[in-house]
Amino acid sequence: MNVRGGGWEENVMQRLLNRNRTFTRLILFNCSLVILITVIPALVYYRYFSTSYEEQTRKLNRQAVAQLRESFDERFLKEIIRIPNQNLSGMESNDVLTYPLTNPIDRDVVRTLQVSNRVEEIRSSLPFVDTITIYYRLNQMMFQNFRACHMETTDCLTGPMKDWFQSFDRSDRNVEWAVLPNGRPEDAGGGRILLYARSIPYFSTENSKLGIIAVSLKENAFLSLLEDYKFSPDTVCLIVDGSGRLVTSTDREAPTLGGRGGVLETLASLGPKEEGMFSAEVGGRASVVSYSPSQYNDWRYVSIASVQDYYKQSHDFRNLLIVIAGGLLLVNLGMGILITQRAHKPIGTLFHHFTDQIDDLRRKIDKNKPMIRHNFILRLLTGQEISEMELWENQSLLDVPLDGAVCFSFLLEIPEGTNGHQQEMLLFYDLIEALEREDGGPGRIYAIKLEGNRLAGIALGGSPEDVERILVSIEETIQMCHSGDYALAAGNPYETGPEGMARSYSEAGEAVKYRFLERGRLLRFEELGLSRLKDSGSSSSAFPDLEASLRTGDEERLQTQLTGVIEEVRTGGYTVDYSKSILLDLLLHFRRCLKTAGFQPPELFGYDIRRHFSRIGTITEFEQWIAGLAGEAVRQLGERRPKADKALELKITRFIEDNLYNELSLETVAEHVRISPNYLSRLFKGMLGMTFLEYVTDKKLRRAAELLLHEKMTVQDVSAKLGYQSTHYFIRIFKERYGLTPKQFQKLNAGKELGSGGF
Secondary structure: OHHHHHHHHHHHHHHHHHHHHHHHHHHHHHHHHHHHHHHHHHHHHHHHHHHHHHHHHHHHHHHHHHHHHHHHHHHHHHHHHHHHHHHOOOOHHHHHHHHHHHOOOOOOHHHHHHHHHHHHHHHHOOOOEEEEEEEEOOOOEEEEOOEEEEOOOOOOOOHHHHHHHHHHHOOOOOEEEEEEEOOOHHHOOOOEEEEEEEEEOOOOOOOOOOEEEEEEEOHHHHHHHHHHOOOOOOOEEEEEOOOOOEEEEOOOOHHHHOOOOOHHHHHHOOOOOOOEEEEEEEOOEEEEEEEEEOOOOOOEEEEEEEOHHHHHHHHHHHHHHHHHHHHHHHHHHHHHHHHHHOOOOOOHHHHHHHHHHHHHHHHHHHHOHHHHHHHHHHHHHHOOOOOHHHHHHHHHHHOOOOOOOEEEEEEEEOOOOOOOHHHHHHHHHHHHHHHHOOOOOOEEEEEEEOOOOEEEEEEEEOOOOHHHHHHHHHHHHHHHHOOOOOEEEEOOOEEOOHHHHHHHHHHHHHHHHHHOOOOOOEEEHHHHOHHHOEOOOOOOOOHHHHHHHHHHOOHHHHHHHHHHHHHHHHHOOEOHHHHHHHHHHHHHHHHHHHHHOOOOHHHHHOOOHHHHHOOOOOHHHHHHHHHHHHHHHHHHHHHHOOHHHHHHHHHHHHHHHHOOOOOOOHHHHHHHHOOOHHHHHHHHHHHHOOOHHHHHHHHHHHHHHHHHHHHOOOHHHHHHHOOOOOHHHHHHHHHHHHOOOHHHHHHHOOOOOOOOOOO
16 A cells, blocks of 8 residues: 555656646746747847938938038039139139239229129129129229228228238238128128138238138028938038038027037047048937038038937837836736646737737838938939949839839929919829839839929830830820920930939939020930030120110110020020020129119019029020010100100210211210200210210211121221221220220121121
8 A cells, every 4th residue: 555655646746747847848938939929029120120210310311411512512612712713813804803913903993893893793693602802902902792992091891801801911821711700780680701712823922912802602592502401300400610610500509519529529520531420419319410521621511410209219119128028928927827727728819019019110110211212213313322232222122123224314394383382292293103103104214303393203214215215105294294384304325223324314404404495395415416505605795785775765776685685695506504694694784784874673673683583494584574674674764854855865866876977076066956065074974874985986886897797898997987096096995895806806797787696
């Protein structure tokens, strides 16, 4: 009995031990299974996507600051540095600005006015420039835009600008970029003066300087472009100099970035040409700081993107995972016992809540996919560097396969104001959807909406023959979605790849400009023949006569002169940039004539005509617009002038016209109209906008041009016929007027009509 009893007890104990081992094994197995199936994959999933999300934030910040640098350097700094290089070099065309460097002009009113007008013309051609200041040491004169100032008798500069100028003038410094407080009374609201200065000549000591040119910039123009490169509302874009001092910023609280260990101090400690990224705490928020140096000075372009919200969300999710995993382990311990006792009931339903959390993270990441896709296509178009691995990953992740043999890029521009703003936005998104629709067409298209009223895209085809069919398909799609005007510009086709796409996009960007010259709706780069177009030449000889036509109220002649210049632009074979430059010169000359006649253009027309010019879409639109301005100006001038003045003016001008070949003097004309010479002299300037001598010279030179072209007379005969005692004097004043000697003028313009815009 004892033996059997001992065996039975051992058997029971063995079974209890086996049961305990089974429980233990089941519990360990279930816990391990939960860890392997839920916790570890969730943590790996969290780690992978959090790293990917953070890397994308850093990448976007780097791209934003790189684009910011390229745009600022090309649009502002390069153009500013070119001002002294182009206008103060030794070329003959720069004589107006270089002559006073070595010759006295302080008593020469004509030279002084020429310098003032030239400085104002340069400033007016660059909308981001506030002031151009040129100092001539020999003459002790300073020109600020259209204002001339004698430094011996007047305080030409005040405040910080005066202190800086004296320091620069008395030093051996040749070039300087400076940021000064705004000390002008009219700008009492604050702001800064962003200044570029250069000595004349470039390599000179304090004693050998002939002059100084300083260009001050509009900070608002900088801020506007900085705002455009913020890839999120929390991003702060700023510019700092090599010493870590703030130049300008989209955030007015940016000065708080300084201090010990601050962002500005960190940037100042870096090498002059370093670019990169670092993490910092800005305003109590974790941030990523990207920076890139300028090619032209010691400035750095900086973008600061906050990642605080992302980190908080990531940490909250991590803590939630830990809590859920711990809870699941405890629940699993109890479930292990219940499963063993109750036929191993399934526990899968306990993980639904956890799975929902994972799906929520996936949805948040998917929300950024359109932005990443837009950025990827834009990088392909603009030629930014993309590694082969990144190219392959983005094609797969974003569903953008680049599988065609040939590719070309295109730009679509629709005139602004065709529809309301909301309708325009819907139109562009409808176009993108229609263009990218895969319906068995000749190729594949990827398109993105750009700023303003533009759409850009990449087209892929199987062979070069597909290019024509793709273009036809694009035009049909546009016309199906939009019934108004548009311009479609296409670059040349290339072998599919990032380099070919970027090159074709650059060509399309150049071609779309020619919508202004009305070369058709479809603008193909290869068909424009840009290499044959001219980017220089004579704009028009009609410019000097606009004021006379306006003063005399001769609207027909004024319209003929304006139409002549515009027709010259149409038929002269010029590039679109040079064509716009000619028309802008014409508009500015017209505006100066209005001011001379006593009008203020903004008050006369109710808006700034120079600013309106930038919104003109085509040359025909410009022609109709300026013709309306001219008609309104003549009408207003006619209403202001008494009928008696008009009759007297007509009598004077007819007498001069009839006696151009006779000896003309102020006395003979005064005797004819029965008034005193002194009164006629004062009256002449008010009626015709020029002195008696200037008017007679102008009429004689125009008659000389007619005789040279139509009568085929020699230079000596024309000079004698018009009453000039010296042929050399006649040749000199003729060249000052037309830019050519009489003989050159006769050869160059044979067969052309005077005032037609042909010369």
